[in-house]
Amino acid sequence: MAAWGDRLAGVRGVLLDISGVLYDSGEGGGVPIAGSVEAVARLKRSQLKVRFCTNESQKSRGELVALLRRLGFDISQEEVTAPAPATCQVLKERGLRPHLLVHDGVRSEFDQIDQSNPNCVVMADAGESFSYQNMNKAFQTLMELENPVLISLGKGRYYKETSGLMLDVGAYMKALEYACGIEAEVVGKPSPEFFKSALQAMGVEAHQAIMIGDDIVGDVGGAQRCGMRALQVRTGKFRPSDEYHPEVKADGYVDNLAEAVDLLLQHADK
Amino acid sequence: MAAWGDRLAGVRGVLLDISGVLYDSGEGGGVPIAGSVEAVARLKRSQLKVRFCTNESQKSRGELVALLRRLGFDISQEEVTAPAPATCQVLKERGLRPHLLVHDGVRSEFDQIDQSNPNCVVMADAGESFSYQNMNKAFQTLMELENPVLISLGKGRYYKETSGLMLDVGAYMKALEYACGIEAEVVGKPSPEFFKSALQAMGVEAHQAIMIGDDIVGDVGGAQRCGMRALQVRTGKFRPSDEYHPEVKADGYVDNLAEAVDLLLQHADK
Numbered sequence: 001m002a003a004w005g006d007r008l009a010g011v012r013g014v015l016l017d018i019s020g021v022l023y024d025s026g027e028g029g030g031v032p033i034a035g036s037v038e039a040v041a042r043l044k045r046s047q048l049k050v051r052f053c054t055n056e057s058q059k060s061r062g063e064l065v066a067l068l069r070r071l072g073f074d075i076s077q078e079e080v081t082a083p084a085p086a087t088c089q090v091l092k093e094r095g096l097r098p099h100l101l102v103h104d105g106v107r108s109e110f111d112q113i114d115q116s117n118p119n120c121v122v123m124a125d126a127g128e129s130f131s132y133q134n135m136n137k138a139f140q141t142l143m144e145l146e147n148p149v150l151i152s153l154g155k156g157r158y159y160k161e162t163s164g165l166m167l168d169v170g171a172y173m174k175a176l177e178y179a180c181g182i183e184a185e186v187v188g189k190p191s192p193e194f195f196k197s198a199l200q201a202m203g204v205e206a207h208q209a210i211m212i213g214d215d216i217v218g219d220v221g222g223a224q225r226c227g228m229r230a231l232q233v234r235t236g237k238f239r240p241s242d243e244y245h246p247e248v249k250a251d252g253y254v255d256n257l258a259e260a261v262d263l264l265l266q267h268a269d270k
Numbered sequence: 271m272a273a274w275g276d277r278l279a280g281v282r283g284v285l286l287d288i289s290g291v292l293y294d295s296g297e298g299g300g301v302p303i304a305g306s307v308e309a310v311a312r313l314k315r316s317q318l319k320v321r322f323c324t325n326e327s328q329k330s331r332g333e334l335v336a337l338l339r340r341l342g343f344d345i346s347q348e349e350v351t352a353p354a355p356a357t358c359q360v361l362k363e364r365g366l367r368p369h370l371l372v373h374d375g376v377r378s379e380f381d382q383i384d385q386s387n388p389n390c391v392v393m394a395d396a397g398e399s400f401s402y403q404n405m406n407k408a409f410q411t412l413m414e415l416e417n418p419v420l421i422s423l424g425k426g427r428y429y430k431e432t433s434g435l436m437l438d439v440g441a442y443m444k445a446l447e448y449a450c451g452i453e454a455e456v457v458g459k460p461s462p463e464f465f466k467s468a469l470q471a472m473g474v475e476a477h478q479a480i481m482i483g484d485d486i487v488g489d490v491g492g493a494q495r496c497g498m499r500a501l502q503v504r505t506g507k508f509r510p511s512d513e514y515h516p517e518v519k520a521d522g523y524v525d526n527l528a529e530a531v532d533l534l535l536q537h538a539d540k
Contacts, residue, residue: 126402127402128401128402128403129402130402130405131398131401131402132396132397132398132399132400132401132437133398135400135437135441136434136435136436136437139428139435139437139441140434140435143428143435157448157449157450157451158409158413158449164406164410165406165409165410165413166406167402167405167406167409167445167449168449170448170449171405171409171445171446171448171449172445174444174445174447174448175437175441175442175444175445176441177444178427178440178441178444179427179428179437179438179440179441180427181427
């Protein structure tokens with residue numbers, strides 16, 4: 001593999017995944033990953049542009065940023081690209097009125113959206129709210145529509161909490177897709193539109209940007225398909241087998257965000 | 271389409287699906303479908319052999335038969351091919367110790383099976399027991415295995431209760447398949463082994479047998495792939511679009527079991 005200097009040459013902007021890179025969520029909110037608070041601070045003091053690009057869909061952006069600030073991170077709501085606000089944009093543009101299969105924590109993001117007489121289902125990482133009853137309600141809503149529209153905030157397979165691996169929205173999305181015989185529209189990583197909106201907000205071209213994430217498919221593969229480079233961290237949901245993934249090869253594997261930032265500050269924008 | 275006389279010629283044995291053909295399940299057990307109690311009785315008085323072939327996996331065979339007898343059906347446990355007993359056979363043959371993701375009603379079928387230190391997951395139509403917590407436990411069990419084995423009792427998309435359409439085990443099977451990156455083994459319809467075991471128990475060859483069911487894919491398509499003929503009833507989960515299914519064409523569509531039996535008694539075994 002090429003030297004780091006070649007692999008990171010010309011990078012001007014950095015997209016950071018949040019869960020599994022900055023912190024591990026869990027009881028009481030979560031814990032920062034060792035070195036990540038300082039790594040974000042160093043990045044932000046550098047010449048590199050920084051933006052946060054998350055599929056977090058259990059919490060509103062406000063809640064998420066408040067939690068990260070409590071954990072010591074320098075982050076503001078305006079720096080975060082997240083799927084719920086992007087979904088509201090889609091719903092408004094297309095005149096869609098959602099039935100929401102979501103966690104109560106993210107419901108407020110949809111306060112301005114008409115939810116009467118639903119003509120689509122919007123699903124997110126609902127956690128404990130993925131009850132049989134709630135899944136059935138979403139299923140029945142879709143089956144009653146002539147043209148069922150299912151929008152999923154991300155399609156992650158699972159994520160890591162401090163207590164262990166947890167099923168993510170993608171698994172439940174597959175359940176509804178199969179039951180209804182339809183395909184969901186994904187808002188969030190790895191959708192190219194979502195990465196592009198994050199790049200646009202950062203004001204950096206794809207070939208000048210690098211994604212840092214713990215998800216080999218959603219973060220690394222998705223960013224690369226958009227023409228970006230991507231590093232995988234060995235934290236969060238990382239598993240050793242990811243380094244031998246049959247389809248996706250990261251531009252580099254690093255132990256954690258701190259190591260990624262060390263390398264970037266040494267080699268990027270040269 | 272050929273006349274009924276040609277389509278039903280030479281039939282000597284009839285496999286009957288239960289839910290959606292004999293009765294609709296629901297509050298308090300369920301209700302018989304109009305004409306079905308008498309239709310089963312007439313079939314059993316005829317020269318035709320009869321066997322029940324169900325994917326019911328919420329209840330033990332004993333419970334199911336007791337319910338059907340309360341509803342007026344002439345049926346005994348020995349006449350029923352069901353996925354839980356077939357699964358126990360597979361588990362014993364392969365030395366598998368299951369973690370069970372099932373409804374409490376069917377748990378007794380697995381009483382004789384060692385469930386310590388699980389090396390596979392067995393899932394069935396768990397209904398309300400498809401909680402996020404129970405799904406996660408099954409997911410984590412699979413992720414801890416070097417060679418994860420997932421056995422699913424059927425792979426139905428949904429079924430109809432008196433209160434409406436309900437998600438079936440297949441939807442949740444797809445969720446775990448996607449989250450773990452594996453493929454489940456299905457015991458039950460439309461697995462050919464399952465149909466064959468029902469034919470064997472009835473003592474009739476595939477080309478002499480006909481399946482009657484409400485599921486265009488699981489019942490009709492599955493039976494036809496085994497060399498049987500198959501009728502779809504317009505009861506249970508039947509939807510008008512089934513008659514224009516892109517891949518499966520039944521040998522006939524009938525309003526209900528009573529009409530199917532009328533036709534069989536008139537034309538079969540000629």
